[in-house]
Amino acid sequence: MERHERIAKAIAVSGLKKGEIAAACGVANSAVTQWISGESKSLRPENLYALAKATGFRAEWLAIGEGPETQESNVATVPQPNFRYPVISWVAAGAWAEAVEPFPPGFSDRYEVSDYDSKGVAFWLEVKGDSMTSPVGTSITEGMMILVDTEAEAISGKLVVAKLADSNEATFKKLVEDGGRRFLKPLNPAYPVEVCAEGCRIVGVVVRAMMKL
Structure with a gap:
């Protein structure tokens, strides 16, 4: 069996779609x-190890x-797909623009x-500053990684990454709607609430957060 035939078999057995494999390996569908x-x-x-894991x-x-095709185990397990997303800078996030393939190879x-x-193209950001560090409840501290989905629905109460009209960089806040107006609220009460008015653009919704040890 040729290598491409082994790869085709692994993908078919896994039940994952090409797009899911591409996301897990950080490559294009092609x-x-x-x-x-x-x-x-x-x-x-x-890419090989990411494919094997997925x-x-x-x-x-x-x-x-x-050797054996799969890891030998006495306990049957259902493989959990893992998806691989790029880590980008706050400047790159602020400059986000929709494209067919916004993250080309390299x-x-x-x-x-x-x-x-x-749901759409996603990326990781490393949190800067302590504006989202809260003394109670949800707290996202400096150095944590946040995963941003650019096509997840941005509704009131969600944590979002946005770009204000007067800034070249992205900002990370909680989206709050009140009286038909949208605001960007920090979780740290020491920071002011900002108005998400004309020129403010929601880049994406934060769907995961993790601490890097």
């Missing part, structure tokens, strides 16, 4: 198509066909994995 067809003769190690098949078997040299299957 790259996955080329892996399956055998058109692509190269497969970067990080499908539940062993990387060694996928690469050279040696856009970011850093990726983080999540179990979240995004």
Whole structure:
């Protein structure tokens, strides 16, 4: 069995769609198509291991066909898909614009994995400052990673990443609607509430947060 045939089998058995495999490996859908067809003769190690993790098949078997296909276990487990998203800067997030493929290959040299299957293109941001550090309840401290889904519904009460008209960078706040107006409220009461008026653009909704140790 050729490598592309092993890859095709692993993807078929996993039940994952090409788009899900592409997200997990941090590549375009076309790259996955080329892996399956055998058109692509190269497969970067990080993509191989991401593919193995997403499908539940062993990387060694996928690469050279040696050893068992899957990790041996006495307990049957259902593979949990992991999706790989780029880590970008606050400036890049603030400059966000919709595109067919906003993150071309090589856009970011850093990726983080999540179990979240995004509705649109998603990316990670590392939180700066303490405006979202709260003494009670939900608190997002400096250094935590937040996953932003650019097509998740931005409704009142959600944590969002937005860009104010007078800023070149993104800002991270809680979206609050009152009397038909929208506001960006920090979780830290020491910071002021900002009006999300004309020129304010919601980049995306924060769907995951994690602490990097």
